[in-house]
Amino acid sequence: MRKILIVAQTEFATLVRSKAFIASVLLLPVMMVLSVGLTRATKRVSDDKDRTFAIVDYTGVLAQPLVAVARMFDPGSAFGGLRPGGPATSRFIPVEVSASTRQPDELRLELSDRVRKGELFAFVEFPANVLDPGGEARIQYYSDHPSYANLPTWLTAIANGVIINERFRRASIDRALVARLTKQASVENNGLFDRDASGRVQAAETVDNARAFGVPAAVVFLMFITIMSSGPALLNSVIEEKMSRISEVLMGSLTPFELMAGKLLGSVSVSIVLSALYVAGGLAGAQYWGGYASVVTLHLLAWFFIFLVMSILMFGSVFIAVGAACSDLKDSQGMMTPVMMLLMIPMFLCVPILRAPDGTMATVLSLVPTAAPFLMMLRISLAPGPPGWQIALSAALMAATTVVAIWAAAKIFRTGMLMQGKTATLTEMVRWVRA
């Protein structure tokens, strides 16, 4: 045990001093600040060009109201911040084009040429029967910027408002009255009533989406990045020791199992420190900006660290075995693909499980040991959480798998670390495990 601790201590010191660790500590906050900052910054500057578009109105009644409404949504105006398709940082300038005596295709061709020359950004056609409530007519939008969605989004919202207004007017019905009469009663999503310690009834709290979905998303993401930052570090460390023959020097001092166990323990320590830093930072940030720190319970934290430790031991063993079986870093990339798939697949399954965390699929998948750290943690962080026996069963299955993974990895490690110049095949690795 003494030697395992010495290796673990050295691995820990080496890892936390490495640039990779410092980068991984800073990575998440920097990414968050960058993503929020860039989104805000680019919102202001990415769409600062006025866009003139032509309106060909075959109804004869839509163009004028649309021009009037467009001015209301100009930057700086009362509705600028509410403009459909994003807040106004530029103007949409509709220009009516008369279609009275022209062949439609001739007119379309002419307007298309004007778009190509840059005189117009786009043009839009309102068919004559678009006002017919029973018709299937569609507003036609033409542009050579198919990826630009702000103007079509704006048109969908505003033009339909104008069209519906006109339909109500023609039917002599007061739209405002209809709107009041058809106003929907929304459903408020609440928790449950409870009694406090003194026996008084406590009212249910309204469900806060940030609390309900933010914490599960953060838990799964943190688990994923912690595993992803520790696993490859273990792989690199093993390959470095194998390629530079350090492993043989070390094996003159301790058994291969002691060496591997020390590495795993070092990696577990680094992962705990890394995730603890993230958890502490996240809680401080959540408390400062929204007072959300209380949603992270001790129960959640305890299970998070239990599953994290088992994950690092289980996946870390696999990374170590791959490193010991490969002759260089390049060879390890191919072997890593199935391991990466094991890590990625649960991430893809998070959304369906988020929708029905108590469903059969969620229950079964969260018991699968390689998926449990993500999916069981996701279920634990979603109220009311899975039954205790499911959590315990999931943890027990994962613990058993971890023991098997460590045992098999130790066998591969023992032989692989002394094998030079050749990457082991899967058959050879199986033979080493069975030996």
Next chain:
Amino acid sequence: MSDAIVLRGVTKRFNGTPAVSELSLAVPTGSIYGFIGPNGSGKTTTLRMIMRILLPDQGEIEVLGLHDSATARDRVSYLPEERGLYKKMTIRRLLRYYGRLKGGSLAGLDKAIDEWMERVGLPGLQDRQIETLSKGMSQKVQFIAAVVSNPELLILDEPFSGLDPVNAQVVKDAVLEMRRRGTTVVFSTHDMATAERMCDRIFMIFNGGKVLDGSLESIQDQYGADTVRLRTSGGALALAGMAEVEAVNDFGQLQEVRVAGDPQMFLARLAARTVVYHFEITRPSLQDIFVRIAKPA
């Protein structure tokens, strides 16, 4: 005195092919014991089995009186043939790490590190990062890593390979210093001259089996005084066609000749052919014995 290492009937196979067969040997405590043998003869496999990095398929190994050599690990140091260092560590951190794995205390190790760094000509460099060291410096640090814990048994696989003459001498002096301190030293080498000069006993392995084991004198005695070292005006050409000549080792200015029959008769016949400046009847060198054994038939 007891033996530091005892091997009894040790066999190791890889994929069914024997790398070491029925090997038995005893390394006396306090001696310098040389392992020689051609590449692939089983030297490294034997050393790895002694270190318990590999386990024998048959036979038993006793290290420092213990049958389970794993328990003797802290008293034994091993320097493999191809060795590396952690590039990002400082010399002190690295040596402390290796020393602590052998059971050393930080205070004791720091003292030993400073002393060895001074001895091998690297004073004051303890806090330098490994990746900034020259090849020669790295090799000396690797050697210190093996001796810093002051082991009772030091096993070195090709410790002098790749060293320039100055650094080779530094390491040789350090090996002798370890012996003076009471450490048993086992090293493998391809340098026969070094083995002759440094080793109390020499062991040769060939095709996985023992072919020589004993002091240099006893080994040479087995091969008799059939070697003549000579220098003539005709050089090696003067020896052509002489019936007594069994083998010639030509050093240019000097030839070492294995002679069949009476050396005096050979001298008389040679003197009739060329001017003889030097004629010395001697025992075969270790190099010659090695070649006799390992030369392809």
